[in-house]
Amino acid sequence: MPGSRDVIVEVTVNGARHTAQVPARTLLVHFLRDRLRLTGTHVGCDTTQCGACTVALDGVAVKSCTVLAAQASGHEITTIEGLAPAAGADPGPGAAAGLHPIQRAFQQAHGLQCGYCTPGMVMAIRQLLSDNPDPSEQDVRHGLAGNICRCTGYQNIVAAALAAARQLREA
Amino acid sequence: MIATMFPADFAYARADSLEHALCLLSEAQADGDDAKLLAGGQSLLPMMKLRLAAPQTLIDIGGLTELRGVARGADGTTIKALTTYRALQRDPRIAAAFPAMTDALAVLADQQVRARGTVGGCVAHGDPAADLPAVLLALDAQVTLTSAAGSRTTPLDSFLQGVFATDLAGDEIVTAVTIPASPVGSAYEKFEQPASHLPLAGVCAVVTVENQVITSARVAVTGVAARPFRALDAERSLVAARPEPDSLAAAAAAVTAGVRPLSDQHASGPFRLHLARVLARRALERAVSRATTVRSGRGC
Numbered sequence: 001m002p003g004s005r006d007v008i009v010e011v012t013v014n015g016a017r018h019t020a021q022v023p024a025r026t027l028l029v030h031f032l033r034d035r036l037r038l039t040g041t042h043v044g045c046d047t048t049q050c051g052a053c054t055v056a057l058d059g060v061a062v063k064s065c066t067v068l069a070a071q072a073s074g075h076e077i078t079t080i081e082g083l084a085p086a087a088g089a090d091p092g093p094g095a096a097a098g099l100h101p102i103q104r105a106f107q108q109a110h111g112l113q114c115g116y117c118t119p120g121m122v123m124a125i126r127q128l129l130s131d132n133p134d135p136s137e138q139d140v141r142h143g144l145a146g147n148i149c150r151c152t153g154y155q156n157i158v159a160a161a162l163a164a165a166r167q168l169r170e171a
Numbered sequence: 172m173i174a175t176m177f178p179a180d181f182a183y184a185r186a187d188s189l190e191h192a193l194c195l196l197s198e199a200q201a202d203g204d205d206a207k208l209l210a211g212g213q214s215l216l217p218m219m220k221l222r223l224a225a226p227q228t229l230i231d232i233g234g235l236t237e238l239r240g241v242a243r244g245a246d247g248t249t250i251k252a253l254t255t256y257r258a259l260q261r262d263p264r265i266a267a268a269f270p271a272m273t274d275a276l277a278v279l280a281d282q283q284v285r286a287r288g289t290v291g292g293c294v295a296h297g298d299p300a301a302d303l304p305a306v307l308l309a310l311d312a313q314v315t316l317t318s319a320a321g322s323r324t325t326p327l328d329s330f331l332q333g334v335f336a337t338d339l340a341g342d343e344i345v346t347a348v349t350i351p352a353s354p355v356g357s358a359y360e361k362f363e364q365p366a367s368h369l370p371l372a373g374v375c376a377v378v379t380v381e382n383q384v385i386t387s388a389r390v391a392v393t394g395v396a397a398r399p400f401r402a403l404d405a406e407r408s409l410v411a412a413r414p415e416p417d418s419l420a421a422a423a424a425a426v427t428a429g430v431r432p433l434s435d436q437h438a439s440g441p442f443r444l445h446l447a448r449v450l451a452r453r454a455l456e457r458a459v460s461r462a463t464t465v466r467s468g469r470g471c
Contacts, residue, residue, distance in 0.1 A: 001202050002195045003184030003228050024183035024229070027216075030175070046176040048217050049366050054283055060257070063283045066216050070183050071209070071233055127282060145368065146281025 007070040013038065014082025024070055029053040031069035032079060040080040040119045044148070051147030054120040055079050061127035063146070080119035083126070101171070102126060102164040111160030113151035121147050125161045133169055137162065178219035185231045189238065192344060193319045195230045200341055204228050208344060210253055210292035213284045238291070238346060241265065246313075247351035252291025252344070256303075260285065269310060269350065270461055271357035271375050271454075275302045278361055280368050291345040294327065297337040297398070299433060300369040304331060304399040306359050307348060308391035309375035315347040322346065331398045354379040354387065356462020360450040361394070364437050370394035371438040372446035374426065376454040378409065380462040385409045390422070390451060395432055395443045402426035405451065414459040423452035 003024070010019045013036060020035050032038045032055070044052030046065055053065040056078040083100040099107065102122050112118045121144065128135060128143035135143065140161045141154070149157060186192035192208070199206035207226035209215060210233055218224040232238065238253040241262055248268060250259065259265050260276040279285060279302045293303050294314055304327065312327045319342060327348070330338045339345065354377060361373035372394045379387040388409035393399040405425040412418035427447050432440035 001182055001204050001228060002198045002206075002230070003182035005180060005182050007183050023180070025178045025180055027177055030177070043175060046220065048213065048284065051281070051283060057286075060286045061283050062286050065220075066213060066284075067287065068183070068209075068212065068216070068229075068231075070185070071212065071231060073185075074234075124283065127286075131282075142277075143282055146283045 007073070009069045009073045011069075011072055011074075012076045014078060022069055024068070026069045027065055028055070028057075028067040028069050028072050028077075029064040031072075032064060032077070038079050038081050042116055042119055044116065044120070049146075049148065050117070050120070051124055051144075052117050052120040054123040054147065056123060056126070061124055078123075080122060083122065100126075101167045102129070102160070105160040105164035105167065106157075109156050109160040109163055111152065111156045117147060117149040117151075121149065121157055125164065128161065129165050129168060133165060135162070135165060176220040178216065179222060179225040181219075181226055182228045183231065184228065186235060189232075189235055189317065189344070189346070192230055192232045192235065193317070193342070196342055196344070197319055199228050199230070206230055208232050208295070210289045210295075211255060211287035212292075213280070213288040214292065214296045214298060232344065246349050247353075249315075249347050249349045250290050251347050252294075253289050254291075256280070256285035256288050256290070257282075259290065268355065269306070269353060269357060270355060271306050271309065271359040271377065271458070272303075274359035275306045275361075275373075275375070278359075278363065278368070279303065290348055294330070294348060295337060295339055295345045297331060297333070297335045298369075299334050299397055299399065300371075300373075300394040301399070302359070302361060302370055302373050302393060305370075305373050305375040305391040305393035306357075307350070308399055308401055309357065309377045309389045310350045310353050311389065313349045313351075314345060315349065316340070316343040317346040318343045324349070328401060333397045336398075353377060354462060356380060356458045356460075358454045358457035358461060360454040360457070362446045362450060372443050372450055374447060374450040374454045376451065376458040378414070378455070378458045378462050380414050380459060383413060385412050385414050385418075385459075388422070390426055390455070392426055392430075392447050392451070395427070395447045396430050397433065400430070402428075402451070404428045409455075414463065416456075419455040419459065420452055423448050423455060426451040 042052040044050035206228040357377040361370040390402040405422040427444040434440040
């Protein structure tokens with residue numbers, strides 16, 4: 001039988017290199033949460049529908065519950081923990097320190113209630129705005145088709161995405 | 172204890188070339204191993220997590236750059252198997268030549284899934300409710316399959332056989348899909364299941380209009396039957412007809428002739444058939460509009 005049941009995973013996560021031996025069936029989201037203790041990435045539906053587990057793999061948003069840690073070996077990952085600027089950066093008026101502009105927009109537009117979907121939403125919006133820096137409201141709603149929120153009714157998430165887009169364009 | 176889902180145990184092997192992948196596949200076959208190829212994993216991994224699939228060995232071909240990219244040649248446009256939906260969506264040549272494909276890519280799954288899902292994986296998976304096979308069928312695509320013994324090319328229409336069943340042999344890898352030069356009068360319409368984004372019905376229409384007459388038409392339907400299919404009765408009724416509402420409506424009404432529909436908790440058989448007919452009319456109208464707007468336009 002070719003292959004092995006345990007694999008060595010070597011990844012760069014938020015700029016730091018990590019190496020670990022894990023069962024081949026380990027999903028990237030469990031590797032991030034259980035091995036690296038980066039619990040900002042959430043498991044929601046477990047069926048590739050809700051987007052709570054969204055991370056950037058080589059800079060592109062993917063659902064980490066649907067990627068094997070083994071597939072990510074040799075690649076770079078950014079999680080929600082890696083998004084914020086270094087401590088000490090000016091957060092802007094009224095915002096908490098150490099937030100990315102998308103995170104700050106969520107805070108200011110009240111884009112979250114329970115917060116469970118928020119890390120995935122932020123990572124998905126990051127991709128959306130990188131592909132289309134000036135989206136319409138419809139573009140945002142369509143772009144977030146892979147992320148489910150059960151609290152907000154999406155209105156303030158969309159408002160946060162549009163506010164972040166404006167701010168990032170002006171930056 | 173948090174309930175969580177993960178696949179049944181398997182052995183993982185990463186291929187570093189097509190040759191290596193074929194070698195691993197032969198090795199697994201020789202051992203009587205139930206091996207599966209892993210490309211983007213956007214269909215296979217969810218099935219494995221639900222234990223609908225439990226291969227003993229996964230051969231990861233996802234990193235094979237030799238199987239990525241779009242090339243144009245004498246046979247038409249060749250999309251190598253590991254080209255992602257995202258890459259296709261961002262390729263201006265695809266948008267210019269095959270508007271129906273751009274329609275489908277915009278509504279296929281979601282941005283995260285499109286970043287990983289591949290064209291070859293979609294074709295090999297044989298899902299009766301995938302979007303792209305309808306478009307590829309209507310564009311008369313050919314599938315290239317490679318084994319250690321060599322390559323063969325077969326029409327997608329004969330490659331697709333039934334629910335998750337294809338003509339892919341155990342020692343073969345889907346390496347490319349080739350689309351011949353095609354009229355730009357094409358469009359795809361779907362009605363999706365809102366959680367999975369899979370089409371409860373999806374219809375692709377490809378037409379040529381010359382001097383106010385339809386001179387060629389291909390219509391393909393997905394999500395409705397055990398496999399995506401060409402609606403041949405509808406196609407025949409369109410050829411030599413004028414591209415007017417009555418003839419398009421008559422053709423749309425014929426797309427479900429003789430079809431045994433799928434039926435599940437998401438949509439009954441009769442509802443799926445109804446959707447297919449409505450979507451066929453919309454797809455035909457849009458395809459005709461594109462064919463007549465871009466009068467001289469021809470893909471590839």
